[in-house]
Amino acid sequence: VSKFPGKRALYKGANPNLEFALFADGVAASDMYKVLSTPEGVDRAFAKLSELKPHLIWWESGAQAPQLLADKEVSMTSAWNGRAYTAIVNDGRNFEIVWDGQVIDYDYWIVPAGHPELALAWEFIKFASSPENQGNQSKYISYGCLRKGCDAYVDPKILPHLPTAPANMKNWLKSSTNWWVDNGDDMSKRYNTWVAKD
Incomplete structure (x- = not known):
């Protein structure tokens, strides 16, 4: 102080x-x-x-x-x-x-074992965690994207505000x-x- x-x-x-x-x-x-x-x-x-x-x-x-x-x-x-x-x-x-x-924490998608719609759940996870959708999420909230290649889908004006921007991860x-x-x-x-x- x-x-x-x-x-x-x-x-x-x-x-x-x-x-x-x-x-x-x-x-x-x-x-x-x-x-x-x-x-x-x-x-x-x-x-x-x-x-x-x-x-x-x-x-x-x-x-x-x-x-x-x-x-x-x-x-x-x-x-x-x-x-x-x-x-x-x-x-x-x-x-x-x-x-x-900074301390970065992740959220996870979890599918219960034996779920009757397992294939559908995996399709959703694949969709939600795609680089394009992870990158586009930054239009709505500045949480970082974790998938390789997602930065290509992030508006360059928003990228510096993400915790996962290269300059912010030193x-x-x-x-x-x-x-x-x-x-x-x-x-x-x-x-x-x-x-x-x-």
């Missing part, structure tokens, strides 16, 4: 704030879950968060993060990139996204679904207890 004074806002949840804390404490993306898989690493993340805690405001829904900036309640916030894009491009807000240290982390499945309950309990303390 000495280099960039003011309140900060963070999502009111452990994921991805533990990763953000370790990024801020100098942990490389390649070592993130190795460090977080140790009690010392978890303590290190909470120690870093505790340094910021007197300067923190929490947000719980995606719309709150850019609104806190717009209302000048905070000088910076974590945010879902789609909400930040909407505030910048559609609402004309004078915000800038800092991509360094220092990033792919959130580990497996780590959070294995550790999420314990981390959330500890995080919620930490948030509740004065």
